Amino acid sequence: MSAAGNVPPIFGLVLAGGRSTRMGRDKATLPYGDDTPQLERAVALLKRHVAQVFVSVRADQAADPLRARFAQIQDAHENIGPIAGLLAAQAQHPQVAWLVLACDLPLLDDGSLTHLVSKRDAARAATAYRSSHDGLPEPLCAIYEPRSNTALSAWVAAGKQCPRKFLSSADTALLDEPNPRALDNINTPTEYQAMTAAQSKHITVQYYALLREQAGRREEALTTTAPTPRELYAELAGRYPFSLAANLLRVAINNEFGDWSAPLKDGDAVVFMPPVAGG
Amino acid sequence: MSVFRFSSAPIEARTLSAELADPACGGYAAFEGWVRDNNEGEHVRHLEYEAFEALAVREGERIVAEAIARFGVAHAVCVHRVGDLSVGELAVWVGVSAPHRDEAFRACRYIIDEVKHRVPIWKKEHYLSGDSGWVNCERCAAPAAQPAGAHAHNHHR
Numbered sequence: 195m196s197a198a199g200n201v202p203p204i205f206g207l208v209l210a211g212g213r214s215t216r217m218g219r220d221k222a223t224l225p226y227g228d229d230t231p232q233l234e235r236a237v238a239l240l241k242r243h244v245a246q247v248f249v250s251v252r253a254d255q256a257a258d259p260l261r262a263r264f265a266q267i268q269d270a271h272e273n274i275g276p277i278a279g280l281l282a283a284q285a286q287h288p289q290v291a292w293l294v295l296a297c298d299l300p301l302l303d304d305g306s307l308t309h310l311v312s313k314r315d316a317a318r319a320a321t322a323y324r325s326s327h328d329g330l331p332e333p334l335c336a337i338y339e340p341r342s343n344t345a346l347s348a349w350v351a352a353g354k355q356c357p358r359k360f361l362s363s364a365d366t367a368l369l370d371e372p373n374p375r376a377l378d379n380i381n382t383p384t385e386y387q388a389m390t391a392a393q394s395k396h397i398t399v400q401y402y403a404l405l406r407e408q409a410g411r412r413e414e415a416l417t418t419t420a421p422t423p424r425e426l427y428a429e430l431a432g433r434y435p436f437s438l439a440a441n442l443l444r445v446a447i448n449n450e451f452g453d454w455s456a457p458l459k460d461g462d463a464v465v466f467m468p469p470v471a472g473g
Numbered sequence: 474m475s476v477f478r479f480s481s482a483p484i485e486a487r488t489l490s491a492e493l494a495d496p497a498c499g500g501y502a503a504f505e506g507w508v509r510d511n512n513e514g515e516h517v518r519h520l521e522y523e524a525f526e527a528l529a530v531r532e533g534e535r536i537v538a539e540a541i542a543r544f545g546v547a548h549a550v551c552v553h554r555v556g557d558l559s560v561g562e563l564a565v566w567v568g569v570s571a572p573h574r575d576e577a578f579r580a581c582r583y584i585i586d587e588v589k590h591r592v593p594i595w596k597k598e599h600y601l602s603g604d605s606g607w608v609n610c611e612r613c614a615a616p617a618a619q620p621a622g623a624h625a626h627n628h629h630r
Binding site: 400402403404406437438442444446449450451465467468469470471472473 | 506522523524525527528531532553564565585588589590591592593594595596597607608609610611
């Protein structure tokens with residue numbers, strides 16, 4: 195039997211219904227490396243791999259301004275943890291597979307999702323990564339096929355909640371992680387600080403001509419979490435009365451022409467160059 | 474010495490042309506850019522040039538190397554002033570020597586045109602009116618903190 199025509203499409207579900215108890219702040223809103231809230235980052239990442247993306251929320255979170263920007267699926271069960279989100283999604287769209295993503299995975303990369311989707315086994319109940327830490331299935335970056343719906347409902351009806359144990363008990367295809375840190379999750383303020391400190395960089399910026407006058411200095415050393423020159427210029431434009439929009443400038447990194455979207459590295463020397471006028 | 478360099482002292486064209494002398498060359502062309510007393514209807518009193526020298530020298534050397542490769546000339550040099558310049562002063566000098574005149578003219582033209590567009594050098598004009606402005610930077614500046622499209626024409630500073 196040819197399966198090609200029968201493979202269900204994949205929808206994406208970002209789990210944003212948690213209470214962030216250990217963090218003490220809503221994890222969906224936390225930025226990593228720039229001003230983008232983690233929920234927005236996760237949705238953008240997922241969009242490239244699935245037909246539609248939904249955000250899983252509790253009923254009392256539906257009007258939250260960040261969550262209200264996305265298509266939502268509300269939990270029908272309370273206090274059973276992340277499995278409530280998947281259960282509600284499967285109830286709403288029972289014929290599709292769900293790529294479920296936690297919203298506290300700041301290191302998750304495009305390649306890890308590409309790998310998961312390309313190695314998906316639609317004939318099994320689920321496809322998931324094997325944790326590089328303990329060898330168990332990673333339930334919150336995994337694809338759940340429609341054939342898992344009945345078993346999942348029964349699992350919850352039996353009073354069980356742990357999605358990891360569900361995947362262990364189900365017919366789950368397990369993959370090795372191409373990037374072993376991709377699924378490191380961030381649950382506490384200490385973990386968050388360590389992660390953002392690791393992303394902050396010491397950068398030297400030199401100013402020339404009009405930008406030198408507007409910044410009131412020739413050079414400065416600063417610490418930033420800006421991932422690329424684009425965010426760095428936006429950060430500086432918030433500090434100084436720069437009159438030139440970024441699209442009029444060129445950027446140099448370490449005394450060579452650079453790319454606005456090239457990742458900044460610790461120790462980089464950056465120059466934003468206004469339109470030139472030699473001769 | 475680099476084939477592209479900056480000078481904060483007046484440029485000595487005669488000394489520079491001697492660098493290009495070559496018994497195999499029958500053609501020599503030079504371009505001199507002078508400080509003009511007017512620009513876009515404003516009376517210019519003096520000029521100020523500023524360069525991001527570390528990158529400017531690299532890019533300038535690339536331009537000279539391109540001219541030599543493209544036109545087959547023997548030698549080429551470009552020197553650009555930085556600092557304050559008065560009307561009539563020599564701001565930029567390009568010299569090329571080649572076996573024949575045609576390639577010398579074309580390489581010279583190529584170098585000055587590319588330098589104007591590619592090398593991080595900025596020019597601030599000081600006007601008789603007392604105003605001043607960075608050329609190519611002031612007239613179409615949209616505030617960086619505002620979205621593109623919010624277009625402030627900020628001539629007076």
